[in-house]
Amino acid sequence: MSMKLLFSATPAFGHILPLVPLMRAAAGAGHSVGLLSSAGFRAAVGEELPPEVEFLAAGVMPEVFSADAGRRTGADVFHPTPSTIGEIFGGSRVDLAVEESIEQATAWAPDLVVAEPFDAVGPLVAARLGVGWHKAGIGPALPAVITDEIERVASARYDRLGLRPVAASSYLDPCPPQLQDPDWSPVTPVRAVRPQAHRRPEDAALDLPGFGEPGKPTALVTLGTIFSDPDTLSAVVAAVTEAGVNVIATLGSSLRHPTASTTAPTDSAHVRYVPFVPLDQLLGKADLVVGAGGVGTVVATLAHGLPMVLWPQGADQPINAARAAASGASITVDSAAGITPAVAELLGHDAYRDRAQDIAADIAKLPPAAKVIAEITNPQS
Numbered sequence: 227m228s229m230k231l232l233f234s235a236t237p238a239f240g241h242i243l244p245l246v247p248l249m250r251a252a253a254g255a256g257h258s259v260g261l262l263s264s265a266g267f268r269a270a271v272g273e274e275l276p277p278e279v280e281f282l283a284a285g286v287m288p289e290v291f292s293a294d295a296g297r298r299t300g301a302d303v304f305h306p307t308p309s310t311i312g313e314i315f316g317g318s319r320v321d322l323a324v325e326e327s328i329e330q331a332t333a334w335a336p337d338l339v340v341a342e343p344f345d346a347v348g349p350l351v352a353a354r355l356g357v358g359w360h361k362a363g364i365g366p367a368l369p370a371v372i373t374d375e376i377e378r379v380a381s382a383r384y385d386r387l388g389l390r391p392v393a394a395s396s397y398l399d400p401c402p403p404q405l406q407d408p409d410w411s412p413v414t415p416v417r418a419v420r421p422q423a424h425r426r427p428e429d430a431a432l433d434l435p436g437f438g439e440p441g442k443p444t445a446l447v448t449l450g451t452i453f454s455d456p457d458t459l460s461a462v463v464a465a466v467t468e469a470g471v472n473v474i475a476t477l478g479s480s481l482r483h484p485t486a487s488t489t490a491p492t493d494s495a496h497v498r499y500v501p502f503v504p505l506d507q508l509l510g511k512a513d514l515v516v517g518a519g520g521v522g523t524v525v526a527t528l529a530h531g532l533p534m535v536l537w538p539q540g541a542d543q544p545i546n547a548a549r550a551a552a553s554g555a556s557i558t559v560d561s562a563a564g565i566t567p568a569v570a571e572l573l574g575h576d577a578y579r580d581r582a583q584d585i586a587a588d589i590a591k592l593p594p595a596a597k598v599i600a601e602i603t604n605p606q607s
Contacts, residue, residue: 255599459475
Protein backbone atom coordinates (compact mmCIF):
# COMPACT_ATOMS: atom_id res chain seq x y z
CA MET A 227 0.00 0.00 0.00
CA SER A 228 1.31 3.43 -0.95
CA MET A 229 2.07 5.82 1.93
CA LYS A 230 3.20 9.40 2.39
CA LEU A 231 6.61 9.64 4.10
CA LEU A 232 7.71 13.02 5.42
CA PHE A 233 11.44 13.40 6.08
CA SER A 234 12.37 16.22 8.46
CA ALA A 235 15.92 17.54 8.72
CA THR A 236 18.17 20.40 9.72
CA PRO A 237 18.91 22.53 6.62
CA ALA A 238 22.50 21.42 6.03
CA PHE A 239 24.10 18.96 3.61
CA GLY A 240 25.51 16.79 6.39
CA HIS A 241 22.03 16.30 7.83
CA ILE A 242 20.05 15.81 4.61
CA LEU A 243 22.33 13.90 2.24
CA PRO A 244 22.54 10.78 4.48
CA LEU A 245 18.72 10.59 4.22
CA VAL A 246 18.69 10.65 0.42
CA PRO A 247 19.11 6.84 -0.05
CA LEU A 248 16.02 6.33 2.12
CA MET A 249 14.08 8.97 0.15
CA ARG A 250 15.14 7.37 -3.13
CA ALA A 251 14.09 3.92 -1.91
CA ALA A 252 10.73 5.21 -0.68
CA ALA A 253 10.00 6.94 -3.98
CA GLY A 254 11.11 3.83 -5.86
CA ALA A 255 8.63 1.74 -3.87
CA GLY A 256 5.80 4.01 -4.99
CA HIS A 257 5.44 6.08 -1.83
CA SER A 258 4.97 9.86 -1.84
CA VAL A 259 8.01 11.55 -0.30
CA GLY A 260 8.33 15.00 1.23
CA LEU A 261 11.24 16.86 2.84
CA LEU A 262 10.51 19.38 5.60
CA SER A 263 13.34 21.91 5.98
CA SER A 264 14.15 25.60 5.60
CA ALA A 265 13.19 27.44 2.42
CA GLY A 266 16.66 28.98 2.48
CA PHE A 267 18.16 25.58 1.67
CA ARG A 268 15.76 24.59 -1.10
CA ALA A 269 17.93 25.84 -3.99
CA ALA A 270 21.17 24.42 -2.58
CA VAL A 271 19.86 20.92 -1.96
CA GLY A 272 17.30 20.69 -4.75
CA GLU A 273 19.45 18.99 -7.39
CA GLU A 274 20.76 16.51 -4.81
CA LEU A 275 17.28 15.09 -4.15
CA PRO A 276 15.31 12.52 -6.13
CA PRO A 277 12.98 14.42 -8.47
CA GLU A 278 9.91 12.87 -6.81
CA VAL A 279 10.62 14.57 -3.47
CA GLU A 280 8.31 17.45 -2.61
CA PHE A 281 10.04 20.21 -0.61
CA LEU A 282 7.99 21.58 2.30
CA ALA A 283 9.54 24.89 3.30
CA ALA A 284 9.49 25.79 7.00
CA GLY A 285 11.83 27.47 9.44
CA VAL A 286 15.10 29.36 9.18
CA MET A 287 18.70 28.60 8.36
CA PRO A 288 21.31 27.41 10.92
CA GLU A 289 23.02 30.78 11.24
CA VAL A 290 19.68 32.33 12.26
CA PHE A 291 18.53 29.77 14.83
CA SER A 292 22.06 29.40 16.22
CA ALA A 293 22.32 33.17 16.70
CA ASP A 294 18.93 33.14 18.40
CA ALA A 295 20.12 30.50 20.85
CA GLY A 296 23.21 32.60 21.56
CA ARG A 297 21.13 35.68 22.28
CA ARG A 298 18.74 33.78 24.55
CA THR A 299 21.36 31.99 26.59
CA GLY A 300 24.55 34.04 26.24
CA ALA A 301 26.34 30.82 25.28
CA ASP A 302 29.12 30.55 22.72
CA VAL A 303 27.40 28.72 19.87
CA PHE A 304 30.69 28.31 17.99
CA HIS A 305 32.08 26.16 20.82
CA PRO A 306 28.89 24.57 22.12
CA THR A 307 28.46 22.43 25.18
CA PRO A 308 25.78 19.72 25.19
CA SER A 309 23.38 22.13 26.88
CA THR A 310 24.03 24.72 24.18
CA ILE A 311 23.43 22.12 21.46
CA GLY A 312 20.13 21.37 23.18
CA GLU A 313 19.17 25.03 23.12
CA ILE A 314 20.11 25.35 19.43
CA PHE A 315 18.31 22.30 18.07
CA GLY A 316 15.66 21.60 20.70
CA GLY A 317 14.94 25.26 21.44
CA SER A 318 15.60 27.96 18.88
CA ARG A 319 15.23 25.83 15.76
CA VAL A 320 11.89 24.54 17.00
CA ASP A 321 10.70 27.99 18.05
CA LEU A 322 11.49 29.45 14.63
CA ALA A 323 10.05 26.54 12.62
CA VAL A 324 7.20 24.95 14.52
CA GLU A 325 4.27 27.04 13.27
CA GLU A 326 5.24 26.79 9.61
CA SER A 327 6.15 23.12 10.02
CA ILE A 328 2.80 22.15 11.52
CA GLU A 329 0.97 24.15 8.86
CA GLN A 330 2.91 22.56 6.01
CA ALA A 331 2.74 19.04 7.42
CA THR A 332 -0.97 19.29 8.19
CA ALA A 333 -1.69 20.27 4.59
CA TRP A 334 0.58 17.50 3.24
CA ALA A 335 -0.88 14.89 5.64
CA PRO A 336 1.94 12.32 6.02
CA ASP A 337 1.34 8.78 7.20
CA LEU A 338 4.83 8.52 8.70
CA VAL A 339 7.65 10.88 9.69
CA VAL A 340 11.39 10.18 9.48
CA ALA A 341 13.67 12.62 11.35
CA GLU A 342 17.45 12.82 11.71
CA PRO A 343 18.93 12.91 15.24
CA PHE A 344 19.41 16.69 15.50
CA ASP A 345 15.91 17.38 14.21
CA ALA A 346 13.38 18.05 16.97
CA VAL A 347 10.78 19.45 14.56
CA GLY A 348 9.76 16.20 12.87
CA PRO A 349 8.96 14.33 16.11
CA LEU A 350 6.86 17.27 17.32
CA VAL A 351 4.98 17.36 14.02
CA ALA A 352 4.37 13.60 14.30
CA ALA A 353 2.95 14.09 17.81
CA ARG A 354 0.69 16.90 16.61
CA LEU A 355 -0.64 14.85 13.66
CA GLY A 356 -0.88 11.61 15.61
CA VAL A 357 1.35 9.60 13.26
CA GLY A 358 4.34 7.40 13.98
CA TRP A 359 7.94 8.37 13.36
CA HIS A 360 11.39 6.83 13.00
CA LYS A 361 14.77 8.35 13.79
CA ALA A 362 17.31 8.03 10.96
CA GLY A 363 20.96 8.25 11.97
CA ILE A 364 23.44 10.22 9.90
CA GLY A 365 26.58 8.59 11.32
CA PRO A 366 27.76 7.34 14.73
CA ALA A 367 24.92 7.65 17.23
CA LEU A 368 24.92 10.92 19.15
CA PRO A 369 26.03 10.60 22.78
CA ALA A 370 23.14 10.41 25.24
CA VAL A 371 24.36 13.61 26.89
CA ILE A 372 23.50 15.46 23.64
CA THR A 373 20.25 13.69 22.72
CA ASP A 374 19.01 14.08 26.29
CA GLU A 375 19.60 17.83 26.15
CA ILE A 376 17.84 18.24 22.80
CA GLU A 377 14.86 16.28 24.11
CA ARG A 378 14.84 18.14 27.45
CA VAL A 379 14.76 21.56 25.82
CA ALA A 380 12.23 20.46 23.21
CA SER A 381 9.90 19.11 25.89
CA ALA A 382 9.05 22.68 26.94
CA ARG A 383 7.85 23.31 23.36
CA TYR A 384 5.59 20.25 23.56
CA ASP A 385 4.12 21.63 26.82
CA ARG A 386 3.31 24.96 25.20
CA LEU A 387 1.40 23.17 22.45
CA GLY A 388 -0.35 20.78 24.82
CA LEU A 389 1.44 17.79 23.31
CA ARG A 390 3.30 14.81 24.74
CA PRO A 391 6.51 13.50 23.19
CA VAL A 392 6.19 10.15 21.41
CA ALA A 393 9.08 7.71 21.25
CA ALA A 394 10.53 6.78 17.86
CA SER A 395 9.35 3.42 16.55
CA SER A 396 12.90 2.51 15.51
CA TYR A 397 16.36 3.87 14.82
CA LEU A 398 17.58 3.51 11.24
CA ASP A 399 21.33 3.09 11.63
CA PRO A 400 23.62 3.72 8.64
CA CYS A 401 26.78 3.60 10.72
CA PRO A 402 29.14 0.66 10.13
CA PRO A 403 29.64 -1.25 13.39
CA GLN A 404 33.36 -0.43 13.28
CA LEU A 405 32.53 3.30 13.63
CA GLN A 406 29.79 2.99 16.20
CA ASP A 407 30.52 3.91 19.81
CA PRO A 408 30.97 0.56 21.61
CA ASP A 409 29.27 2.05 24.67
CA TRP A 410 26.15 3.10 22.75
CA SER A 411 23.00 1.72 24.39
CA PRO A 412 20.05 2.35 22.06
CA VAL A 413 16.70 2.88 23.73
CA THR A 414 14.68 2.05 20.60
CA PRO A 415 14.85 -0.95 18.22
CA VAL A 416 17.69 -0.57 15.70
CA ARG A 417 17.41 -1.31 11.99
CA ALA A 418 20.76 -1.39 10.23
CA VAL A 419 20.78 0.20 6.79
CA ARG A 420 23.54 0.18 4.20
CA PRO A 421 25.11 3.65 3.79
CA GLN A 422 25.94 5.02 0.36
CA ALA A 423 28.27 7.70 -0.90
CA HIS A 424 26.20 10.64 -2.09
CA ARG A 425 25.12 10.53 -5.72
CA ARG A 426 22.72 12.64 -7.74
CA PRO A 427 19.65 11.19 -9.49
CA GLU A 428 21.44 11.43 -12.84
CA ASP A 429 25.17 12.02 -12.62
CA ALA A 430 27.09 12.82 -15.77
CA ALA A 431 30.54 11.29 -15.98
CA LEU A 432 33.17 13.46 -14.30
CA ASP A 433 35.86 14.32 -16.83
CA LEU A 434 39.05 15.62 -15.18
CA PRO A 435 42.18 16.72 -17.07
CA GLY A 436 45.05 14.27 -16.70
CA PHE A 437 47.86 14.80 -14.20
CA GLY A 438 51.41 15.60 -15.19
CA GLU A 439 52.55 12.28 -13.66
CA PRO A 440 49.53 9.97 -13.94
CA GLY A 441 51.34 6.99 -12.44
CA LYS A 442 51.39 8.49 -8.93
CA PRO A 443 48.76 7.59 -6.31
CA THR A 444 45.82 10.00 -6.11
CA ALA A 445 44.52 11.55 -2.90
CA LEU A 446 41.05 13.06 -2.63
CA VAL A 447 41.14 16.15 -0.40
CA THR A 448 37.72 17.15 0.89
CA LEU A 449 37.02 19.31 3.93
CA GLY A 450 33.26 19.24 3.41
CA THR A 451 30.92 22.14 2.77
CA ILE A 452 31.30 24.07 6.02
CA PHE A 453 34.93 24.04 7.19
CA SER A 454 36.65 24.35 3.81
CA ASP A 455 38.01 27.88 4.18
CA PRO A 456 40.62 28.85 1.56
CA ASP A 457 43.64 29.01 3.89
CA THR A 458 42.94 25.62 5.45
CA LEU A 459 42.31 24.02 2.07
CA SER A 460 45.54 25.45 0.67
CA ALA A 461 47.53 24.19 3.65
CA VAL A 462 46.07 20.70 3.33
CA VAL A 463 46.63 20.49 -0.43
CA ALA A 464 50.24 21.66 -0.02
CA ALA A 465 50.88 19.06 2.68
CA VAL A 466 49.37 16.26 0.62
CA THR A 467 51.30 17.12 -2.56
CA GLU A 468 54.50 17.19 -0.51
CA ALA A 469 53.96 13.46 0.05
CA GLY A 470 54.45 12.95 -3.70
CA VAL A 471 50.89 12.20 -4.79
CA ASN A 472 48.38 13.68 -7.20
CA VAL A 473 45.44 15.53 -5.64
CA ILE A 474 41.77 16.00 -6.44
CA ALA A 475 40.52 18.74 -4.09
CA THR A 476 36.90 19.75 -3.56
CA LEU A 477 35.86 23.36 -2.99
CA GLY A 478 33.63 24.04 -0.01
CA SER A 479 30.78 26.51 0.36
CA SER A 480 33.03 29.56 0.55
CA LEU A 481 34.64 28.75 -2.80
CA ARG A 482 31.73 27.41 -4.80
CA HIS A 483 30.81 30.95 -5.83
CA PRO A 484 34.09 32.92 -5.67
CA THR A 485 34.05 36.65 -4.99
CA ALA A 486 36.73 39.28 -5.37
CA SER A 487 38.01 38.42 -1.89
CA THR A 488 37.55 34.66 -2.25
CA THR A 489 39.16 33.50 -5.47
CA ALA A 490 39.01 29.87 -6.46
CA PRO A 491 42.49 28.28 -6.60
CA THR A 492 43.89 27.13 -9.91
CA ASP A 493 44.99 23.71 -11.06
CA SER A 494 48.61 22.66 -11.31
CA ALA A 495 50.37 19.62 -12.75
CA HIS A 496 49.54 17.58 -9.66
CA VAL A 497 46.33 19.21 -8.37
CA ARG A 498 42.81 19.30 -9.82
CA TYR A 499 40.15 21.41 -8.06
CA VAL A 500 36.49 20.49 -8.46
CA PRO A 501 33.29 22.20 -7.30
CA PHE A 502 30.66 20.49 -5.15
CA VAL A 503 30.54 17.02 -6.70
CA PRO A 504 28.84 13.95 -5.21
CA LEU A 505 31.43 11.84 -3.44
CA ASP A 506 30.40 8.75 -5.34
CA GLN A 507 31.95 10.27 -8.49
CA LEU A 508 35.22 11.16 -6.77
CA LEU A 509 36.00 8.19 -4.57
CA GLY A 510 36.38 5.87 -7.55
CA LYS A 511 39.28 8.03 -8.77
CA ALA A 512 41.20 8.03 -5.45
CA ASP A 513 43.61 5.77 -3.61
CA LEU A 514 43.15 7.52 -0.26
CA VAL A 515 41.18 10.40 1.26
CA VAL A 516 42.40 13.36 3.31
CA GLY A 517 39.58 15.18 5.06
CA ALA A 518 38.23 16.90 8.15
CA GLY A 519 36.12 14.03 9.43
CA GLY A 520 32.60 14.92 8.36
CA VAL A 521 30.47 11.85 8.87
CA GLY A 522 29.30 11.66 5.25
CA THR A 523 32.88 11.64 4.01
CA VAL A 524 34.08 9.11 6.58
CA VAL A 525 31.29 6.59 6.01
CA ALA A 526 31.37 6.96 2.20
CA THR A 527 35.14 6.53 2.14
CA LEU A 528 34.94 3.32 4.13
CA ALA A 529 32.11 2.05 1.92
CA HIS A 530 34.56 2.42 -0.98
CA GLY A 531 37.32 0.63 0.95
CA LEU A 532 39.76 3.56 1.09
CA PRO A 533 42.05 4.58 3.99
CA MET A 534 42.00 8.12 5.38
CA VAL A 535 43.99 10.89 7.01
CA LEU A 536 41.69 13.14 9.06
CA TRP A 537 42.36 16.60 10.49
CA PRO A 538 39.20 17.50 12.46
CA GLN A 539 38.08 21.15 12.23
CA GLY A 540 34.98 21.24 14.46
CA ALA A 541 31.43 20.00 15.13
CA ASP A 542 31.33 16.18 15.44
CA GLN A 543 34.52 15.69 13.41
CA PRO A 544 36.80 14.84 16.37
CA ILE A 545 34.40 12.05 17.37
CA ASN A 546 34.21 10.68 13.83
CA ALA A 547 37.98 10.86 13.40
CA ALA A 548 38.55 9.05 16.68
CA ARG A 549 36.18 6.25 15.70
CA ALA A 550 37.77 5.98 12.23
CA ALA A 551 41.24 5.74 13.77
CA ALA A 552 40.02 3.09 16.22
CA SER A 553 38.77 1.05 13.25
CA GLY A 554 42.34 0.80 11.95
CA ALA A 555 41.56 2.41 8.58
CA SER A 556 42.52 6.00 9.36
CA ILE A 557 45.13 8.26 10.92
CA THR A 558 44.18 11.41 12.86
CA VAL A 559 46.44 14.48 12.83
CA ASP A 560 46.15 17.77 14.70
CA SER A 561 47.80 20.11 12.20
CA ALA A 562 48.64 20.47 8.52
CA ALA A 563 52.23 19.56 9.40
CA GLY A 564 51.13 16.07 10.37
CA ILE A 565 49.46 15.34 7.04
CA THR A 566 52.56 14.66 4.92
CA PRO A 567 53.99 11.90 7.14
CA ALA A 568 50.51 10.46 7.68
CA VAL A 569 49.93 10.15 3.92
CA ALA A 570 53.34 8.49 3.59
CA GLU A 571 52.35 6.09 6.38
CA LEU A 572 49.14 5.10 4.58
CA LEU A 573 50.92 4.56 1.29
CA GLY A 574 53.76 2.62 2.90
CA HIS A 575 51.68 0.13 4.86
CA ASP A 576 48.93 -2.01 3.36
CA ALA A 577 47.31 -2.61 6.75
CA TYR A 578 45.23 0.60 6.54
CA ARG A 579 43.86 -0.21 3.08
CA ASP A 580 43.28 -3.85 4.03
CA ARG A 581 41.28 -2.76 7.06
CA ALA A 582 39.26 -0.27 4.99
CA GLN A 583 38.45 -2.99 2.47
CA ASP A 584 37.36 -5.36 5.24
CA ILE A 585 34.98 -2.68 6.53
CA ALA A 586 33.69 -2.06 3.00
CA ALA A 587 32.89 -5.77 2.69
CA ASP A 588 30.93 -5.63 5.95
CA ILE A 589 29.06 -2.50 4.81
CA ALA A 590 28.06 -4.28 1.58
CA LYS A 591 26.33 -6.96 3.67
CA LEU A 592 24.07 -4.47 5.51
CA PRO A 593 20.38 -4.32 4.46
CA PRO A 594 19.76 -1.91 1.57
CA ALA A 595 17.58 1.16 2.05
CA ALA A 596 14.77 -0.45 0.03
CA LYS A 597 14.47 -3.32 2.54
CA VAL A 598 14.35 -0.93 5.49
CA ILE A 599 11.71 1.24 3.83
CA ALA A 600 9.65 -1.88 3.18
CA GLU A 601 9.90 -2.82 6.86
CA ILE A 602 8.83 0.54 8.28
CA THR A 603 5.98 1.01 5.81
CA ASN A 604 4.65 -2.51 6.28
CA PRO A 605 5.73 -3.52 9.80
CA GLN A 606 3.42 -6.57 9.82
CA SER A 607 5.12 -8.16 6.81
